[in-house]
Amino acid sequence: MAQDHRTIKVARDEDLRSQIGSGGFYFDLVDFDRVRAFQVPVGTTVILFMEELVKELGTPVKFQRLWLCQRRQNGTRRPSRPLNSKEKKLSIGRVFSADVKLFLEVLNPCSPRNLNREYLLVFLKFYDPEQTQLRYIGTLFVSCSSRPLDILPKLRSVAGFCADEEIELYEEIKFEPNVMCEALDIHHTFTVNQIENGDIICFQKRPKSCNQHLYPSVKLFLEHVHKLTECTQLRHERDNAMRQVDEFRGQNDLVHLQIEEAKKECNQLRHERDNAMRQVDEFQGQNDLVRLQIEEAKKECDQLRHERDNAVRQIDALLTQNTVGRIQIEEAKMECGQLKHERDSAARQVDELRDRNSQFILEFRLTCLEQATEHFKDLCKMEDTEYGCVYKGIINNTMVAIKLSKSESLFQQEISVLRQGGRHANIVTFVGMCSEASALVYEWLPKGNLEDRIVCADGTPPLSWHNRTQIIGEVCCALLFLHSHKPNASVHGDLRPCNILIGANYRSKLYNFGMSTLCLQPGSCPPNLTARLPYMDPEFLTIGDLTPLSDVYSLGVVILRLLTGMPPLAIAKKVKEAFQSDNLHLLIDKSAGDWPYTQAKQLALLGLRCVEMTREKRPDLTEVWTVVEALVRKPPAPSCPAHFICPILQEIMNDPQMASDGFTYEAEAIRRWLDGGSNRSPMTNLALPNRALIPNRALRSSIQEYLQASVALAVRSLNLNL
CATH class of the missing domain: 1.10.510.10 (Transferase(Phosphotransferase) domain 1)
Known part of the structure; x- marks a missing residue:
């Protein structure tokens, strides 16, 4: 029989720092669904589990202090107390009756070793109204009898403020149904301010004017984020409702079609019945014949009724097939995903074969080059060097450079070099050649x-x-x-x-x-x-x-x-x-x-x-x-963040796309790179695992915010100069 286990999730300072402010997550400390979980046998002691954390997380046992995270009335989980030395000697099963969530505090020389009720562990968040950004700073131990006023120098140092900068402090209270962030009285003690272990203190520079920033205080920022979350949820529910309406409309159209077919069938039956009645009236004097025709008509009616019943059964079968069809659609989607995977694998194999087959070069006809250069017109000649004459031309609506080699030996030498070389962002791209004219076709650089x-x-x-x-x-x-x-x-x-x-x-x-x-x-x-x-x-x-x-x-x-x-x-x-x-x-x-x-x-x-x-x-x-x-x-001042720049174009990206090498490029640049026949990374020159591109929406949003802030700063500077 398998040994019983406990699921223990251990949140670290790195988890708080990476999650807060990422993907719309601003409230509370950490989303434990995104925190690493450990399956620990109930017989394992807490101290042995801490030694296991040394292997997994790299923090020595003597620098570990585990805090028990308990759920509060507002639905959040906060560190409430550290595990004591007695609990560390006990087994996991005795200390924790069910799955548990912990916070790992990494001790430093300033951390108090023997905690008592006088010390409180609080978590700090810093709000920057200029960047409209809320981020996690770290933890701080405060004395119950001390005042928030006492930690202001520490907060100024952490935020890089000057010594006389005025700071506002807030405590996150609850999140549903209304976001609440209550200001702290810096002249009263933390006890009077009702601060407990695990509480979150948000601090910011006091704004000089409420109209200076879009959200001058962290309270207004949190309310804004909460409203955005509600709006996103409402849009999602609305989209789901619209999809259901479209499905019902499709089913309704099918029912209407079936009704129309039934009406046509009824009209046909009426028409045949009327014909039968006319025949009865015409041959009423011929009783035997009439009786025979009546019997035949009855049989025909029975047949029609039978066909009608069959039609009804077919309608029922179609409705059943509709349900089966949906299942088949889902299976087809899965099969389509498999086919896409196989297609990508085939594309990679083609790229590998293309790398191996370096002899493959696109061949142009002389007539194509003559048409591109208007028969090598002098107006199209751009330069005449020792290597050959270079013309500007247009092939397939694309501007290219066409070089006519001075000699056959120069032409063969250049072809040999190009076959041996590879593609690189800073080497002119070779498009193809024309053996008839000893000509080579390159990309055009204006x-x-x-x-x-x-x-x-x-x-x-x-x-x-x-x-x-x-x-x-x-x-x-x-x-x-x-x-x-x-x-x-x-x-x-x-x-x-x-x-x-x-x-x-x-x-x-x-x-x-x-x-x-x-x-x-x-x-x-x-x-x-x-x-x-x-x-x-x-x-x-x-x-x-x-x-x-x-x-x-x-x-x-x-x-x-x-x-x-x-x-x-x-x-x-x-x-x-x-x-x-x-x-x-x-x-x-x-x-x-x-x-x-x-x-x-x-x-x-x-x-x-x-x-x-x-x-x-x-x-x-x-x-x-x-x-x-x-x-x-070293970009020229003022500079934008380096990760906003496309590695190929060296410009701020408008549509950032992440390639399979882990780097992000401008969409047009990386597609042009891939469409040119290269299956290698523009940054590392290693083979790309696949040709898939993933939109980097988070980076795109950051770039747009940066550009908006830059425009606003430029306008503000212009107004000041005026």
Whole structure:
């Protein structure tokens, strides 16, 4: 026979902190339905159970104090008293006669060890009317004879208020049918204020004006939340009622249809009966014939009655089938869910096969490219480089870039590199190819290349310092991907601003990587050498060996150019001299805006380290990334929370969707990523478990509140300036 057990739920400070303010939960301390439960044999002692908690929760026994949570008249459960040393030695079955709910207090150096009736354990919540946010702060032991006035310094410290900030204190009383939050008299003792173990004290900064905030006090906020909960419940009940009405209407329409069919059948019977009567009148003189016809008519009537009875039985059977049909619908829904699961599994298998089959590339016909570029019209030509002519075209209503390779060898080399490489958010997306024309089709990036943006070609505005820092980070991230991509790592070999393309919102992507081996053969003079030379690794020029540290050298030149806006020739020498003479501020590009000087010095030092003449003195790309990542992650002030930003677009999200890698992206960006044929995470480059997207409604609500608050703050600032 199985041993009897007790279900013990243990709430911790982490449960209170994670639940209060999440998912509309503001009242009480914790929802025990969401708290971890332990099945404990009744013969186990309390102290052994506490030792088991050490394994599960990591809190040593000497720092554990378990409080018994008892139900109050208002329906809440609050810690009422701690378990004493005698109870800890007893078995679970003797201490608890039924399932129980406990609160685990983790002792700290300030916690009183020997509790008596003089001490009270209270729970603190902090309400911020500016953010319209109520959150859990922690626990506090107070003396019965002390006053709320005595704990105000502690509360100011916890909330980060100044020492003379006025604070209002409230006690949560009850929740149904009306939310009540009663103010505490800070000059009377906690006993006079009727504070007990487990009571909740809410505190807030005293508002300077009742009209300053939407809900200036925690009492009004709790009433607002309660009304929202009631409204949600009423909407749910209304929707259920409307669905039932629709079901009844459907059944009513079926009954009306059956009635109409019965009426038609009756009319048919009447018509046949009238025909029979006319025949009786016509052949009344022929008695034998009439009698025969009457007998036949009677038989026909009996048959009609029989058919009518059958029709009635069929109607009853249809009603029964209606009930069976509903059951079958539910079974069909379950089967549909299974089929969806199998479809997702098949999609994953297809993605895996697509990864394995790297030879698959979309093939375009020459006529398609001619139609896209109006027969390679000069107006569609965007640039002419040593790698080929680039045209802008439209294929399937999508703007693309079409590159006609200078030679068949360049075309085959680029196809080989693209087959070995993978997809990355900061590498230009390869769409397909045309073998007839030795042409490759890429995504179109509307803002051209970085070289044109640095020199402000065609009157374009200069890049801001924040955009330049972001571009450095994205180029470094893309190079890391190329160098570490498995199974075929690669080196760019020709990293220059003209091979860094700029898309919408100034997101940068690498281009023409892996092509330098054909243009830079030993003993040959590469095309456009004057433009290439300042970016080329000196050791590569000496020994002809291209390594990832060659890309580091080129990246260093790009960093110095973005920092100063100067031409690349001898730029490292000029920056080094300015750095040593403490005149770096004279070289920083003023058109980029007020570049933070500390950040500019870090980038200058990093760029100089990257352009060392010998590879041994240069940092590897991983070390470069540790410096760049810290700079990129510093958003310009004022900044929004980092989790509001889409990792792909680097913009505040409008429709956040959570992918199966656990990261949240803008819906349009992640769908475009998945529709492009990638089954890997844009953040980790690992295979996605599935292609499902889940709306992150909580984050969307937080973003909307943040944007509304930002607009209100801007309007308020404008009014003050006026």
